[in-house]
Amino acid sequence: MPIESLSSEKLIVVLDIGTAYTKFGFASEFAPRYIIRSEVRCKTTDRLRKLCDYESPEDLFNMLTDFIHMIYFKFALVSPKDRPVVIVESLLCPTLFRETLARVLFCQYEVSMILVLPSHLVSLASLAVHTALVLDVGYKEAVAIPICHGLPIIQGWQALPLGAEAIHSNLKGLLSSSNSGVQNLPESVIEDVKVRCCFVTKKSRAEQLSLVKSETIPPPEVKYPVGGNTILNVCGKTREKAYEILYEEDNDHYCLSTMILDSILKVDLDLRQKLAENLLLIGGTTMAPGFKARLKEELAKQLKSERYKVLNIKEFYFHTPPCKENCTAWLGGALYGATEFLSLKAFTKEAYLKEKHLPDWVNLRDVTSIRAL
Numbered sequence: 030m031p032i033e034s035l036s037s038e039k040l041i042v043v044l045d046i047g048t049a050y051t052k053f054g055f056a057s058e059f060a061p062r063y064i065i066r067s068e069v070r071c072k073t074t075d076r077l078r079k080l081c082d083y084e085s086p087e088d089l090f091n092m093l094t095d096f097i098h099m100i101y102f103k104f105a106l107v108s109p110k111d112r113p114v115v116i117v118e119s120l121l122c123p124t125l126f127r128e129t130l131a132r133v134l135f136c137q138y139e140v141s142m143i144l145v146l147p148s149h150l151v152s153l154a155s156l157a158v159h160t161a162l163v164l165d166v167g168y169k170e171a172v173a174i175p176i177c178h179g180l181p182i183i184q185g186w187q188a189l190p191l192g193a194e195a196i197h198s199n200l201k202g203l204l205s206s207s208n209s210g211v212q213n214l215p216e217s218v219i220e221d222v223k224v225r226c227c228f229v230t231k232k233s234r235a236e237q238l239s240l241v242k243s244e245t246i247p248p249p250e251v252k253y254p255v256g257g258n259t260i261l262n263v264c265g266k267t268r269e270k271a272y273e274i275l276y277e278e279d280n281d282h283y284c285l286s287t288m289i290l291d292s293i294l295k296v297d298l299d300l301r302q303k304l305a306e307n308l309l310l311i312g313g314t315t316m317a318p319g320f321k322a323r324l325k326e327e328l329a330k331q332l333k334s335e336r337y338k339v340l341n342i343k344e345f346y347f348h349t350p351p352c353k354e355n356c357t358a359w360l361g362g363a364l365y366g367a368t369e370f371l372s373l374k375a376f377t378k379e380a381y382l383k384e385k386h387l388p389d390w391v392n393l394r395d396v397t398s399i400r401a402l
């Protein structure tokens with residue numbers, strides 16, 4: 030990147046703060062400049078703490094102040110003062126988190142305006158479609174939201190704690206049962222084993238694997254070195270079973286595929302086929318090898334069940350975004366941030382200092398006041 034463009038007045042930072050990873054870069058660019066862990070080093074204990082592990086509102090305020098400082102002055106290398114910021118957030122982001130982030134950006138760093146964009150909606154920006162079902166499988170949870178004619182249909186949302194966190198704990202259990210003496214593996218090792226060695230298997234093989242006496246030939250074992258001389262045996266079964274937690278139905282018969290179908294069930298009849306033909310997967314977990322193919326198999330199986338027969342859906346089609354799935358929402362924010370939408374819809378510092386509250390379009394109070402304008 031040329032130095033002169035870094036000093037340009039036009040640089041608008043686009044932030045997507047995820048539970049595990051924060052993506053940030055500048056508007057009108059095609060990829061985030063950095064993807065960093067959403068954590069800060071505690072000043073008293075010198076240990077890394079995840080942003081989502083805050084203990085009180087003040088604790089969150091302090092962590093976010095340090096985190097934003099690190100983003101601007103260690104990575105982005107621009108001054109936040111009097112510059113706009115684009116924030117890509119989940120519609121299910123806790124109010125405390127978004128309000129505290131606004132307080133940090135406006136009061137500590139004096140940004141000029143904030144444009145908050147819902148991640149599911151803006152993910153469609155790079156595809157130029159207005160109706161789609163967006164499934165975000167990130168770290169903490171999987172969230173499906175139907176978008177119809179450019180509007181998120183909130184009553185159609187579905188969320189389950191099926192993300193990387195669930196896969197990590199499943200993998201941890203599998204690894205410790207096949208490696209005696211390996212109990213407290215750090216999460217970074219578990220994550221690395223997951224990304225490098227594990228994959229989503231076919232449905233027919235998964236059914237075989239769940240049997241006590243399975244006749245399938247497992248894939249080769251991987252010897253993963255941990256630290257000095259310790260070798261972790263990642264056996265074939267473990268490699269194949271790590272992701273199964275996403276596709277196994279829970280006690281209420283919910284899993285990833287039912288989330289999509291339940292979401293479609295909650296919208297009007299005439300939109301259902303269109304949603305099935307416009308599925309978009311976002312979030313890092315959907316990048317696992319075999320994820321999409323298995324989801325297709327699961328959807329086809331669920332469609333045959335009594336509950337979903339009424340849908341009368343023939344085929345499912347997935348979109349392929351022009352970037353990696355974990356950056357699709359960020360890219361949407363970067364595209365919106367480069368248009369006049371920013372000056373039209375952003376919330377300014379003056380307005381914030383008057384209201385001390387960030388408008389939320391799912392909040393009835395804000396919707397009424399926006400309409401009154």
Ligand SMILES: Nc1ncnc2c1ncn2[C@@H]1O[C@H](COP(=O)(O)OP(=O)(O)OP(=O)(O)O)[C@@H](O)[C@H]1O
Pocket residue numbers: 046047048049050051165166167168169170192193194220223224311312313314315316317318355
């Ligand atoms: N190529 C890949 N294969 C498998 N998993 C991957 C891959 N790349 C990233 N991941 C996983 O994706 C997860 C992070 O996804 P993402 O960045 O979408 O989460 P997040 O936005 O921080 O979380 P959330 O959306 O829940 O707040 C990590 O746990 C990481 O291990």
Ligand SMILES: [Mg+2]
Pocket residue numbers: 046047048167168312
């Ligand atoms: Mg995310």
